[in-house]
Structures are given as C-alpha cells and as structure tokens.
Amino acid sequence: MAEYNEKLEDLLDHHLIANEELEKRKQGGGIGYLINGNMCLGIYKDLLVARIGERLASSLVDRPGIRKYLPDKGLYDDFVMIEEQVYSHTKALQKFIDQSISYTGRLPAKDHGKTQHDSQ
Template structure:
C-alpha cells in the first residue's frame, strides 16, 4: 500500500458531506484530491498533505503533528504534512481539510503541460 486508504476514504467522505466536487488522482506515490482543477490535499504513505494559505503557514507549523513539506530538499511554503497527531480525530482532520478548502479558491493552478506529438 503506497498510501493510507482509510485516510483517503475519510477525506473523500468529508468532501462528499460538504458537497465539494473533487477528483482523486494517483500521483507522487500517493493519492491527490483535486478541487476546481487544483491540488487541495493528498495522502502520501500515512500522512496528509495539505495546501494551506502561505500567510498562515508559520503559525500552523506550531500545531502538533504539522511539519513542513520537503520533497526537494527545500520546504514548500504553503504545503504541510500532517501526521496521525493532527488527523487521528475527525474534528482535527476536518479542520485541516477545511483550511485547505478555504485556501483553494486563492491557489494558483499548475500550468498545463503540452502533450508531445
């Protein structure tokens, strides 16, 4: 299992309950949840990746179970990884998911890659 399927199911359930249209895509060795064509949250192994408002980034890093996302050797401001300490309880998971949803309208979509002919 490349990602925690139970956590992915909890995320999908949250979006369905909120009537948020989403698309789940396998990428980066995990599962990414796209909202309005933009990466919103994802699951990598047993951690939740959330795209949050960069203005809240530093303060949110102080919360239990929250750490910087660092794929390339440099932290990506506005993206965090959340461990079980931050997502075990539904109320905590839902708060993080809502933070990501709240930022989604302000997030920039990644550039579409041109298909090679």
C-alpha cells in the same frame, strides 16, 4: 500493498464526497485532491498533506504532529504535513479540509493541457 494510507483515503473520501469541485488523482506514490488543477489535499504515506496558505502553515509547523511539506522536488511553503495524532480528531481534520478548500479555491486555475506557446 499501497504506498499510502488507504484508511486515510477512505476518511477523506467520506468528508469530501459532496464536494464536486475536487478532482481525485493518484500521483507521486500517493493521492492528491485538486481544485482547478491545484493540489488542495493529499496523502503521502501515513500523512495528510494540506495546502492552507503560507501564513497559517508557518504558524502551525512548530506544533506537535504538524511539519513543513518537504517533497523531493522542493519546499512548498503553503503546505503542511499532518500526522495521524492530529488528523484522527474529526474537528481538526474538518478544519484542515475547510481551510485547504478555502485557500486553494482562491488560487488561479492551472491548465495542464496547454502551454503558453500553444495558445499563441
């Protein structure tokens, strides 16, 4: 049995199938969707994880079904975790997807293959 919601994975895959800039990766007991090496969307247990920017995230965390993303490795202020009661609504899901892609697509690319030392 998967450690994350496979139904949510299918739903995200359906919404993201035409987006060629996203890379899907299993990580941390869930699934991550990355743009240029930066996590954009993810699935953790039954929660949708969305990287939407610090300003928008802080304005939404007090709403029902939305909370701060608090992984074991620390706090990520530009991420939120969204419960099924919110992402089960197609329009809400699409808004989170669009915002995540827009925000993350503007971040500098991460090069996981090289370190600063390697490029010298």
